[in-house]
Amino acid sequence: MTGSSFLNRMARASRERVRLARAQESEAALQTRAMATADPPILQLGEFDLIAELKLRSPAAGSLVDPHFDRHSQLDAYANGGAAAISVLTEPDEFKGSLAHLQEAAAVLAPHGIPVMRKDFLIDAYQVLEAKAAGAGGILVIVTMLTDAEVQALLACARECGLFVLLEAFTAEDLARIAALAGVGPAAADAPLLCGVNCRDLKSLAVDFDRFAALAAYLPEGLTAVAESGVQGVDQIRALVLLGYRAVLVGSILMQSAEPGQAVARLIAAGTERRAEMRACS
Numbered sequence: 001m002t003g004s005s006f007l008n009r010m011a012r013a014s015r016e017r018v019r020l021a022r023a024q025e026s027e028a029a030l031q032t033r034a035m036a037t038a039d040p041p042i043l044q045l046g047e048f049d050l051i052a053e054l055k056l057r058s059p060a061a062g063s064l065v066d067p068h069f070d071r072h073s074q075l076d077a078y079a080n081g082g083a084a085a086i087s088v089l090t091e092p093d094e095f096k097g098s099l100a101h102l103q104e105a106a107a108v109l110a111p112h113g114i115p116v117m118r119k120d121f122l123i124d125a126y127q128v129l130e131a132k133a134a135g136a137g138g139i140l141v142i143v144t145m146l147t148d149a150e151v152q153a154l155l156a157c158a159r160e161c162g163l164f165v166l167l168e169a170f171t172a173e174d175l176a177r178i179a180a181l182a183g184v185g186p187a188a189a190d191a192p193l194l195c196g197v198n199c200r201d202l203k204s205l206a207v208d209f210d211r212f213a214a215l216a217a218y219l220p221e222g223l224t225a226v227a228e229s230g231v232q233g234v235d236q237i238r239a240l241v242l243l244g245y246r247a248v249l250v251g252s253i254l255m256q257s258a259e260p261g262q263a264v265a266r267l268i269a270a271g272t273e274r275r276a277e278m279r280a281c282s
Helices: 003-024 027-036 071-081 099-110 124-131 148-161 174-182 210-216 234-243 261-280
Strands: 049-054 086-090 114-118 137-143 165-167 193-198 224-228 249-251
Touching: 027 124, 049 261, 071 086, 071 099, 086 099, 099 114, 099 224, 114 124, 124 137, 124 148, 124 165, 137 148, 148 165, 148 174, 165 174, 174 193, 193 210, 210 234, 210 261, 234 261, 249 261
Parallel strands: 049 086, 049 249, 086 114, 114 137, 137 165, 165 193, 193 224, 224 249
Antiparallel strands: none
8 A cells, every 4th residue: 555545545534533523513512612621731842852652553563552551651751751742643543543542641741831732634624623622732734635725724723723733744745835835824932833744655655764855955944844754763863953854753662662751852862962063063
């Protein structure tokens, strides 16, 4: 299966989940509930940041956790390690996620002052409201699987809800679209718009770290660039900083680490130190 066909299948499943959810709760009722939810912690960005991911399963690798996995402890470790935000998978079939996991994470992380981000195959503003109602502070939007009008609708709803948005790109064309769409998204400091580059090849689904370099020249100005997938250690972090990336989203290696908090802190320190070295040489 190619990446494009995988995204198409995920989009179809996402639309069906929205249809079923609307049958249980109208959009008007959901909006009322979402807007009554307490405001989430503000996303605070520094010199170099890391979004740590709670991911129970990967379609490529299978299950990433054992039967005794403790989500609460993992979230605390991420927070104590210095993560700027926590990405929570809510897709139920391929990733074994749920909105309940998102809501749980929001409750665990609120005392730490760290927002959670809904990561899913979002196709409808209804799902943005679901995220807000669950306590999320942000959402991920996969640009390549959506039309400009669909992206604009998600951005407008996110802005209304006060959520930050990570717009995910796979190609130079995606990045050009993000640059054009950036004016639609959240403008407030507490709800920024981020630009993510996923280094998976959409033909093979393989991770190709070299794609970060190939796409670096197309990163939109004024948006924090986030490298997604393929990050394994500090050497790669240092290389990404040189390319202009100011944050990373890391999941699988943290889920499989015996000390996820220490791993988070180590990766952030590497990026922060490289940024300091670059300023000293300029």
